[in-house]
Amino acid sequence: MYVAVKGGEAAIDNAHRLLADRRRGDRSVPAMQIEQIIEQLGLAVDRVMSEGSLYDRELAALAFKQARGDMIEAIFILRAYRTTLPRFGYSEPVDSGTMQIERRISATYKDLPGGQLLGPTFDYTHRLLDPGLMGDEAVGTPPRREAGDRQAPRVSDILAHEGLIENDSDLPDDHPAGDLTREPLEFPMARDVRLQALSRGDEGFLLALGYSTQRGFARSHPFAGEIRIGEVEVEIDVPELGFSVCLGRIQVTECQMVNQFQGSSKSPPQFTRGYGLVFGQSERKAMAMSLVDRSLRASELGEDITAPAQDEEFVISHADNVQATGFVEHLKLPHYVDFQAELDLVRRMRAEFLASQAGDDVADNGVEAAQ
Amino acid sequence: MKHQQDLATYNFAYLDEQTKRMIRRAILKAIAIPGYQVPFASREMPMPYGWGTGGVQVTASVLGPDDTLKVIDQGADDTTNAVSIRAFFQKVANVAVTTQTGKATIIQTRHRIPEEPLSENQVLVYQVPIPEPLRFLEPRETETRKMHALEEYGLMHVKLYEDIARNGHIATTYAYPVKVMGRYVMDPSPTPKFDNPKMHQCAALQLFGAGREKRIYAIPPYTQVVSLDFEDHPFEVQAFDEPCALCAASGVYLDEVVLDDRGGRMFVCSDTDFCEKRRESGHVGAMSGQSGETVQ
Numbered sequence: 001m002y003v004a005v006k007g008g009e010a011a012i013d014n015a016h017r018l019l020a021d022r023r024r025g026d027r028s029v030p031a032m033q034i035e036q037i038i039e040q041l042g043l044a045v046d047r048v049m050s051e052g053s054l055y056d057r058e059l060a061a062l063a064f065k066q067a068r069g070d071m072i073e074a075i076f077i078l079r080a081y082r083t084t085l086p087r088f089g090y091s092e093p094v095d096s097g098t099m100q101i102e103r104r105i106s107a108t109y110k111d112l113p114g115g116q117l118l119g120p121t122f123d124y125t126h127r128l129l130d131p132g133l134m135g136d137e138a139v140g141t142p143p144r145r146e147a148g149d150r151q152a153p154r155v156s157d158i159l160a161h162e163g164l165i166e167n168d169s170d171l172p173d174d175h176p177a178g179d180l181t182r183e184p185l186e187f188p189m190a191r192d193v194r195l196q197a198l199s200r201g202d203e204g205f206l207l208a209l210g211y212s213t214q215r216g217f218a219r220s221h222p223f224a225g226e227i228r229i230g231e232v233e234v235e236i237d238v239p240e241l242g243f244s245v246c247l248g249r250i251q252v253t254e255c256q257m258v259n260q261f262q263g264s265s266k267s268p269p270q271f272t273r274g275y276g277l278v279f280g281q282s283e284r285k286a287m288a289m290s291l292v293d294r295s296l297r298a299s300e301l302g303e304d305i306t307a308p309a310q311d312e313e314f315v316i317s318h319a320d321n322v323q324a325t326g327f328v329e330h331l332k333l334p335h336y337v338d339f340q341a342e343l344d345l346v347r348r349m350r351a352e353f354l355a356s357q358a359g360d361d362v363a364d365n366g367v368e369a370a371q
Numbered sequence: 372m373k374h375q376q377d378l379a380t381y382n383f384a385y386l387d388e389q390t391k392r393m394i395r396r397a398i399l400k401a402i403a404i405p406g407y408q409v410p411f412a413s414r415e416m417p418m419p420y421g422w423g424t425g426g427v428q429v430t431a432s433v434l435g436p437d438d439t440l441k442v443i444d445q446g447a448d449d450t451t452n453a454v455s456i457r458a459f460f461q462k463v464a465n466v467a468v469t470t471q472t473g474k475a476t477i478i479q480t481r482h483r484i485p486e487e488p489l490s491e492n493q494v495l496v497y498q499v500p501i502p503e504p505l506r507f508l509e510p511r512e513t514e515t516r517k518m519h520a521l522e523e524y525g526l527m528h529v530k531l532y533e534d535i536a537r538n539g540h541i542a543t544t545y546a547y548p549v550k551v552m553g554r555y556v557m558d559p560s561p562t563p564k565f566d567n568p569k570m571h572q573c574a575a576l577q578l579f580g581a582g583r584e585k586r587i588y589a590i591p592p593y594t595q596v597v598s599l600d601f602e603d604h605p606f607e608v609q610a611f612d613e614p615c616a617l618c619a620a621s622g623v624y625l626d627e628v629v630l631d632d633r634g635g636r637m638f639v640c641s642d643t644d645f646c647e648k649r650r651e652s653g654h655v656g657a658m659s660g661q662s663g664e665t666v667q
């Protein structure tokens with residue numbers, strides 16, 4: 001036949017077999033186990049869970065392996081699975097104040113109740129390639145101590161005692177939390193839905209937007225009030241029982257930015273909040289999210305909207321990397337019907353242009369252009 | 372309606388019944404308000420956004436076990452994405468599929484409307500990338516929704532007027548805006564404007580799904596669909612200088628196939644089923660050899 005796309009079915013099959021081959025790579029090298037990915041590439045797994053909006057390390061690791069390490073592809077695979085799962089209900093709000101903390105730092109207080117805990121961080125490492133990791137060098141056991149019963153109240157709660165920071169939220173207690181996976185997005189959004197969108201938003205995109213606010217595009221004078229990473233309990237209310245039961249524990253990273261605020265016609269001078277919460281350990285994402293959350297509150301706080309990071313429709317419409325990659329990459333699908341229509345138009349317009357240039361000599365040019 | 376066999380983990384046609392009900396409600400609303408974009412809670416599908424997820428969700432929601440499905444992309448049944456979507460529904464719904472326009476009860480399409488007139492017992496499902504006809508004039512959804520509500524379409528007419536002022540004619544060749552039942556301006560999806568007249572008073576139900584943008588809209592059977600134009604610059608469709616090189620059809624949309632690097636080319640039907648049927652019934656085009664080799 002004349003059309004190159006004939007036999008598409010066989011071509012697709014063969015392409016997928018080649019993909020499987022490339023994914024496996026050199027057969028003399030042992031195949032990667034899911035446990036290895038979970039244990040040794042944990043931060044990749046965390047990002048897949050976080051932007052895939054599904055807390056399951058095993059499935060996230062599987063998606064990561066299936067995607068050959070392509071983050072957005074892995075996130076996509078996990079999302080496409082998540083969307084088929086039934087909803088049994090919505091959990092109670094998690095209480096990050098009772099978090100089993102592994103890392104907790106505050107940039108606003110030198111010391112504070114509960115102390116500063118560095119935890120497993122890249123901070124203060126020197127980024128020198130470590131030849132030891134080329135092999136399987138033994139790694140010692142880190143020193144540990146008992147957690148004790150030291151409380152670590154949230155920095156925002158400490159500030160709130162003095163009334164120096166705004167309340168956590170103006171939403172009433174009986175406000176049912178929105179669900180952006182079940183309701184169509186509509187602008188303007190309530191902050192709960194916006195935070196959901198940011199939490200599953202692309203890390204790179206939010207990082208760049210957060211960065212732009214630091215460089216003067218909607219400067220928000222942020223301080224990292226607190227970053228904490230650890231495990232929290234997820235509880236669900238069971239109406240038949242009359243009390244909530246614990247479903248399990250999840251690891252989350254929470255960031256509370258404290259932002260200077262001069263006050264406006266709507267609010268008195270006080271510190272304002274930007275909030276970030278993501279699955280697993282991802283400080284960069286949580287921090288970027290809290291910067292962007294704060295900048296998106298511009299209209300709520302009566303600030304002038306001057307920069308991209310303050311523009312809710314711009315930010316939220318473009319933060320989802322699964323949507324973005326799909327639409328950008330759809331350009332490789334055939335468009336020859338539309339292209340044909342454009343070809344026809346450009347030829348016609350060129351013919352008209354050349355004809356008008358040639359003045360009276362229309363006939364000759366018309367023929368030329370038609371070829 | 373669980374499908375037996377080895378698909379225990381997925382419902383018939385992939386989507387769960389609750390999701391289908393939500394989408395069917397959106398479709399009913401869309402049919403009730405022709406041309407109006409109904410927001411719906413679009414799901415992630417196992418194919419990428421921008422690759423037909425809206426059309427696939429609409430098809431999955433209206434598809435029954437007795438349906439016969441046809442999927443085309445660029446008018447052809449065998450383009451890779453059409454093959455992929457057809458295979459998807461064969462896998463998750465086990466429905467009968469066909470390449471024949473007349474035999475299909477549901478036709479999912481990207482970028483074309485079949486040449487053969489559709490009938491009352493058919494549904495045409497369009498894949499839509501950008502459902503908002505005003506999007507490239509006004510990027511904000513909050514604004515465009517307001518413009519539709521107020522029937523404020525002056526901006527679109529100004530754009531078309533500027534085309535004429537600059538080029539002597541309207542320079543939109545595909546996704547050419549239409550007005551449905553005298554009320555909503557609607558994007559017909561990126562079909563060439565050649566196909567616009569087929570939407571008018573069409574016997575089949577036309578459904579439009581935009582997954583990434585989370586919108587569904589519809590044209591009920593026998594609805595007035597008018598391409599925007601001016602009295603002194605009436606709407607006109609593309610015309611081709613020569614008939615299809617394989618089946619000699621004229622008055623159909625043609626694809627240009629480049630044969631060599633010396634300017635050699637042929638024009639063939641974009642609708643492959645239509646072309647094949649004509650050749651079967653004895654129509655012969657200028658370059659239609661006995662086998663494919665002679666063409667090359």
